[in-house]
Amino acid sequence: MSVLTLILLAIGLSFDTFAVSISCGVARKHIIFWEAIKIAFVFAVFQSTMPLIGWALGLSVKRFIEPIDHWIVLALLSIIGLKMITEAFEQKNEKKNFDPLNIRIMLTLAVATSIDALVIGMSFIALNINILIAYIIIGFTTFLIAMLGMLFGKKLGILIGKKMEIIGGLILIGIGLKIAIEHSI
Numbered sequence: 001m002s003v004l005t006l007i008l009l010a011i012g013l014s015f016d017t018f019a020v021s022i023s024c025g026v027a028r029k030h031i032i033f034w035e036a037i038k039i040a041f042v043f044a045v046f047q048s049t050m051p052l053i054g055w056a057l058g059l060s061v062k063r064f065i066e067p068i069d070h071w072i073v074l075a076l077l078s079i080i081g082l083k084m085i086t087e088a089f090e091q092k093n094e095k096k097n098f099d100p101l102n103i104r105i106m107l108t109l110a111v112a113t114s115i116d117a118l119v120i121g122m123s124f125i126a127l128n129i130n131i132l133i134a135y136i137i138i139g140f141t142t143f144l145i146a147m148l149g150m151l152f153g154k155k156l157g158i159l160i161g162k163k164m165e166i167i168g169g170l171i172l173i174g175i176g177l178k179i180a181i182e183h184s185i
Contacts (some may be wrong), residue, residue, distance in 0.1 A: 025153020
């Protein structure tokens, strides 16, 4: 997988974080820079560590899935992408008064937005990805996207969040198709 494809994957994975970060910005309209850095850092650590855990789990099953690995990657990315798209259309009863700086809320949000990355990490085995480079790119991308999401949340409100989830889902499906086509040719 090229670095560009890995960056696109990191962006696709980070759209959940972007949507949640917008909510954090909306909830704390007067969030200061250091508070935003704290939230973005926690999101980035979880988002970049989950693929590492998935990669480690994937090592144990590599020999069994190697012949069909590209189809598994396509299926996983498509399922996650479709999940993101359908969740964007669901009516969510969000609490208006939540504090993203509360450590429990922050950790819950970080885990919730990074579960998909755990599954993606399992597919890294099939793609022979340098896990250290993936870790850095996913973490850095997530940090930037979380910071942007909080800024947008402060400025634009929650309207853009659902659209970003749809775009993120489409990116993940597109990457899955690209990988399946490359391995089939």
